[in-house]
Amino acid sequence: MRGSRPESIVVIGAGEAGARAAMALREQGFAGRVTIIGDEPHAPYERPPLSKAALTDEVEPQAAFILTPERLAEHAITHRSDTRVLAIDRDAHRIELAGGERIAYDRLLLATGASARRLSIDGAGPDNVQTLRTLDEARALRTRLRPGSHLAILGGGFIGLELAAAARARGAEVTLIELAPRLLARAVPADLAAIIARRHEAEGVRLLTGTGIASIETDSTGHVVSLSTGERVVCDAILAGIGAIPETGLAERAGLAIDNGIAVDERLATNDPDIFAAGDCCSFPHALYGGRRVRLEAWRNAQDQGNAAATNLLGGSDAYEAVPWFWSDQYDITLQIAGLADEGSETVTRELGDDARLDFHLANDGRLVAASAVGPNGKIARDVRLAEMLIARRATPDRAALAAPAVKLKGLLAG
Numbered sequence: 001m002r003g004s005r006p007e008s009i010v011v012i013g014a015g016e017a018g019a020r021a022a023m024a025l026r027e028q029g030f031a032g033r034v035t036i037i038g039d040e041p042h043a044p045y046e047r048p049p050l051s052k053a054a055l056t057d058e059v060e061p062q063a064a065f066i067l068t069p070e071r072l073a074e075h076a077i078t079h080r081s082d083t084r085v086l087a088i089d090r091d092a093h094r095i096e097l098a099g100g101e102r103i104a105y106d107r108l109l110l111a112t113g114a115s116a117r118r119l120s121i122d123g124a125g126p127d128n129v130q131t132l133r134t135l136d137e138a139r140a141l142r143t144r145l146r147p148g149s150h151l152a153i154l155g156g157g158f159i160g161l162e163l164a165a166a167a168r169a170r171g172a173e174v175t176l177i178e179l180a181p182r183l184l185a186r187a188v189p190a191d192l193a194a195i196i197a198r199r200h201e202a203e204g205v206r207l208l209t210g211t212g213i214a215s216i217e218t219d220s221t222g223h224v225v226s227l228s229t230g231e232r233v234v235c236d237a238i239l240a241g242i243g244a245i246p247e248t249g250l251a252e253r254a255g256l257a258i259d260n261g262i263a264v265d266e267r268l269a270t271n272d273p274d275i276f277a278a279g280d281c282c283s284f285p286h287a288l289y290g291g292r293r294v295r296l297e298a299w300r301n302a303q304d305q306g307n308a309a310a311t312n313l314l315g316g317s318d319a320y321e322a323v324p325w326f327w328s329d330q331y332d333i334t335l336q337i338a339g340l341a342d343e344g345s346e347t348v349t350r351e352l353g354d355d356a357r358l359d360f361h362l363a364n365d366g367r368l369v370a371a372s373a374v375g376p377n378g379k380i381a382r383d384v385r386l387a388e389m390l391i392a393r394r395a396t397p398d399r400a401a402l403a404a405p406a407v408k409l410k411g412l413l414a415g
């Protein structure tokens with residue numbers, strides 16, 4: 001139906017990107033049918049609190065709704081919860097739900113997100129190794145965090161580290177096991193990861209880096225995680241925070257192009273002009289980085305792509321090129337990353353005092369391609385925001401000015 005105005009838009013996946021897109025369709029004046037279908041039992045809710053406040057609050061966590069049932073109704077957005085979409089019939093412009101019902105669409109948005117990677121090792125299964133992606137999983141995990149309990153966390157990425165901080169706040173003992181020689185090896189520069197590691201150790205987390213897992217045994221009294229070093233860690237609960245896998249099954253079965261996620265162009269369109277994708281599930285060419293294809297697992301990206309997808313579902317031609325941005329809260333410190341740090345070949349550091357620092361990542365030609373910072377939120381947030389603006393402008397700031405805390409980044413922006 002390329003070109004003509006759609007009458008019915010269906011969004012698959014009622015998470016951050018899907019909910020934002022549904023709302024943005026209304027904000028942009030779309031008066032046709034909007035249906036959002038998700039397989040979870042709740043109205044769309046925020047995931048970031050699940051590894052933070054939802055685990056540390058005294059009371060059982062409630063969903064932090066992105067769109068409440070009332071708001072969905074007010075904007076005439078039909079939300080089908082607890083409903084899995086099984087297939088897309090592209091020729092007939094119809095999707096099929098579990099149970100056999102079919103729904104017609106003019107344009108379709110895939111916002112299917114990602115799911116937690118499962119540990120495939122002797123003795124590990126969904127009953128004894130928990131993951132953390134959904135509200136229901138956070139609720140289940142929270143009951144295991146109490147003084148005297150011992151939690152083994154497999155994986156030193158963001159989820160594992162945020163959970164370690166939450167578990168310590170609730171008085172649980174924590175052993176965190178990471179195969180790589182250091183924490184956050186995939187996304188964070190070594191100097192910043194070292195600050196984070198020191199903080200966890202100071203809070204009483206036992207960090208075992210460069211350590212593999214041989215097997216897991218479970219009986220009625222608890223679990224034993226056997227390590228590559230021969231040590232046996234006895235614990236009451238095990239969480240695997242070993243990454244996420246994009247949900248591409250539906251797209252794959254429909255014959256859509258896949259490349260580390262559902263492959264979309266800069267307008268977030270798939271190789272079917274009536275089907276778009278947004279959020280954790282898709283990879284897209286990033287104009288700021290020479291068209292390099294990236295897939296981001298980040299809250300703001302899911303929101304921004306939801307907005308951009310809505311525009312383009314309605315026939316727009318917005319090219320998505322927002323600067324990637326991610327944050328993580330652990331104890332009272334925040335880590336923020338703007339841009340893609342691995343695009344840099346040189347790092348310039350700005351010391352902000354009190355274990356707070358900001359790394360600027362420059363490409364060969366001196367262009368600022370990323371900034372990463374760790375420290376109290378109040379010390380780093382503003383500078384990262386300004387760095388983000390410099391990155392978006394493809395600025396080539398003076399190295400000495402970047403390194404000097406006395407030089408205001410705002411001034412560099414003006415230059």
Ligand SMILES: Cc1cc2nc3c(=O)[nH]c(=O)nc-3n(C[C@H](O)[C@H](O)[C@H](O)COP(=O)(O)OP(=O)(O)OC[C@H]3O[C@@H](n4cnc5c(N)ncnc54)[C@H](O)[C@@H]3O)c2cc1C
Binds near residue numbers: 047
């Ligand atoms: C515990 C946790 C903490 C996080 N903390 C941060 C943070 O501090 N900072 C940050 O930047 N980012 C954070 N994130 C990442 C951020 O939440 C995600 O990037 C964002 O939620 C992605 O949104 P999405 O809409 O693409 O996918 P999701 O939020 O995963 O939503 C996709 C939805 O689609 C549903 N679905 C999939 N397939 C189907 C189907 N066939 N039929 C029906 N429904 C389907 C899924 O069940 C899911 O409900 C965190 C994520 C988690 C899990």
